[in-house]
Each structure stands twice: as C-alpha cells, then as structure tokens.
Amino acid sequence: MNFILLGLTFACMTCKGILYRIVPGLILLLGWSFVAQAQSERVKDFNHNGWYMYFGDHKLTSRWGLHTELQWRRHNILKDPQQLLVRTGINYDLTPSAMFTLGYGYIETYPYGDFPAADTFPEHRIYQQLQLRNSISRVGLTHRYRLEQRWIKPAGAESSTYLNRARYMLKATLPLIGTSIEAGEPFLAAYDEIFIGFGHNIQRNIFDQNRAYAAMGYKISDAATLELGYLNQIVQKASGTVFEHNHTLQVSLFYNLDFRNDN
Incomplete structure (x- = not known):
C-alpha cells in the first residue's frame, strides 16, 4: 500500500505543472466548441432555482480524511423540488496542496422546467477526483479534476443507463481584508466548471453543461465558511437541442472537522 501511495504522490508532483497549464485550456476549448456547433438548433428552457448545500x-x-456533502436543490427558488444529492468520499492528501478523493454519490432528480422528465428518477455515481491548490498574489486558486461513472435509471426503464463524464472546475477566492482569509473576515469567490460526457451511451450531448458562479463569502471560524452567490448553469439535454438556462441562488456552508488524536 505504501508503494502505491508513494507512486501517486510522485505522479501528482510531476504532472501538476502540466495540469495547471494545459489541461484546463484544452477542456474549455473542447466544451465551447460543442456549444458553438449547437447554436443554430438550440431550444432554450429558462428556469429559476435555489441550491442549498453543505x-x-x-x-x-495527517493524510486521510472523509468527505461529506448534501445538496437540496429546488425549482422556482424554493417552491418545487429539483434534485436531492448526497455525496461522500475518502480523501488522501498527496501533498499539502494536492488531494485525491474516491467517492460515491446518490442523486434523485424530479420533473421541472418546460421540458421535464417523465417522472422522478434515481442516479448512482462513483467518482475520482484530484484537487490542486495554489495562489497568485492574494488570489487563492483551486483546480478540481473529476471523473464520474454514472448509472441513471429513467422513469419507466427496466435497467439503468451507464454514462461517463469528465469535469474541470477553476475556483478563485479573494480576501477583502488583508492578504489571506481569516476567521471573521469576508471574501469574494468565483468559479467556472465545465462538464464533458464521453463513452458509447453519449449521443448528442458531449457538451453536458457549464456552471459560472460568483459569490460573497464569510469565514465564520477556522472550521466554518459561508457563501451566498449566483450560479448561471447551462445544461444540454440528451436530445442535443434543448438547453436549460438556469439562474440559481446558491447558499453553501463549508464545515470541516478535525478528528485527529493530537488535537
């Protein structure tokens, strides 16, 4: 096991520079090329949602940890159900600035919008994730690379459909007081995340979605942080012609506990 972990650490250190510089640009170019190809045949579905997340x-x-996550997603800001997402995982710190996660998620999606699903349907998901952190002057940067294996069972179907998806997120934070974000201080946050589907069961929606986000944050304590922001989400449905434009209120609580014996 130690040899495996040592190998992961070495691989992460040697490829980190490449990931920082090349992969984000390639992913973004690929995603937006599919958006451009679909411009002429788009049908737009506008929605207003609210996502309330922990x-x-x-x-x-010192190296191992546990990821926990709950997202309560509502259509019409709060009135109607949209999705319920529960996700967990095992974290391993490859270096002080690089963390690998292997995890599982359960998602339940409800009918919403002008082109709703036939009924509520479940999804089981396994994911692998690499998260890298660095900074440029006062701006903190997080690069998140995620692969997902998804089993979705549409309403009325006898079996699940297997799908693959790759995601890349770049998030930036800027302290409003001083040079770093300390307890009791506000900050600004923004990110963009692109989703690309691949594999045999992907049809016309290779570009899956894009999320652009801006928020005001407040670090409540060393363990707790709150963000209130706006998310602009563009989702290409499986047909390839219907594009959701979701204007979303996003409320996020980050709460990290330390269970190590030396604390």
Whole structure:
C-alpha cells in the first residue's frame, strides 16, 4: 500500500505543472466548441432555482480524511423540488496542496422546467477526483479534476443507463481584508466548471453543461465558511437541442472537522 501511495504522490508532483497549464485550456476549448456547433438548433428552457448545500472535508489522520456533502436543490427558488444529492468520499492528501478523493454519490432528480422528465428518477455515481491548490498574489486558486461513472435509471426503464463524464472546475477566492482569509473576515469567490460526457451511451450531448458562479463569502471560524452567490448553469439535454438556462441562488456552508488524536 505504501508503494502505491508513494507512486501517486510522485505522479501528482510531476504532472501538476502540466495540469495547471494545459489541461484546463484544452477542456474549455473542447466544451465551447460543442456549444458553438449547437447554436443554430438550440431550444432554450429558462428556469429559476435555489441550491442549498453543505460540504465537509474532515481530517481523520495527517493524510486521510472523509468527505461529506448534501445538496437540496429546488425549482422556482424554493417552491418545487429539483434534485436531492448526497455525496461522500475518502480523501488522501498527496501533498499539502494536492488531494485525491474516491467517492460515491446518490442523486434523485424530479420533473421541472418546460421540458421535464417523465417522472422522478434515481442516479448512482462513483467518482475520482484530484484537487490542486495554489495562489497568485492574494488570489487563492483551486483546480478540481473529476471523473464520474454514472448509472441513471429513467422513469419507466427496466435497467439503468451507464454514462461517463469528465469535469474541470477553476475556483478563485479573494480576501477583502488583508492578504489571506481569516476567521471573521469576508471574501469574494468565483468559479467556472465545465462538464464533458464521453463513452458509447453519449449521443448528442458531449457538451453536458457549464456552471459560472460568483459569490460573497464569510469565514465564520477556522472550521466554518459561508457563501451566498449566483450560479448561471447551462445544461444540454440528451436530445442535443434543448438547453436549460438556469439562474440559481446558491447558499453553501463549508464545515470541516478535525478528528485527529493530537488535537
């Protein structure tokens, strides 16, 4: 096991520069090329949603940790159900600025919008994730690379459909007081995340979705952070012609506990 972890650490350190510089641009170019190809045949579906979310990365040892996550997503801001997402995972710190996660998620999606699903349907998801952190002057940067294996069972179907998806997110934070974000201080946050589907069961929606986000944040304590922001989400449905434009209120609580014996 130690040899495997050592190998992961070495691989991460040697490829980190490449990931920082090349992969984000390639992913973004690929995603937006599919958006451009679909411009002439788009059908737009505008929605107003609210996402109320909790995230936690909890230290168990100096390197190992537990990820916990709950997202309560509502259509019409709060009135109607949209999705329920529960996600968990095991974290491993490859270096002080690089973390690998292997996890599982359960998602339940409800009919919403002008082109709704036939009925509520479930999704089981396994994911692998690499998260890298660095900074440029006062701006903190997080690069998140995620692969997902998804089993979706549409309403009325006898079996699940297997799908693959790759995601890349770049998030930036800027302290409004001083040079770093400390407890009791506000900050600004923004991110963009692109989703690309691949594999045999992907039809016309290779570009899956894009999320652009801006928020005001407040670090409540060393363990807790709150963000209130706006998310602009563009989703290409499986047909390839219907594009959701979701204007979303996003409320996020980040609460990280430390269960190590030396604390």
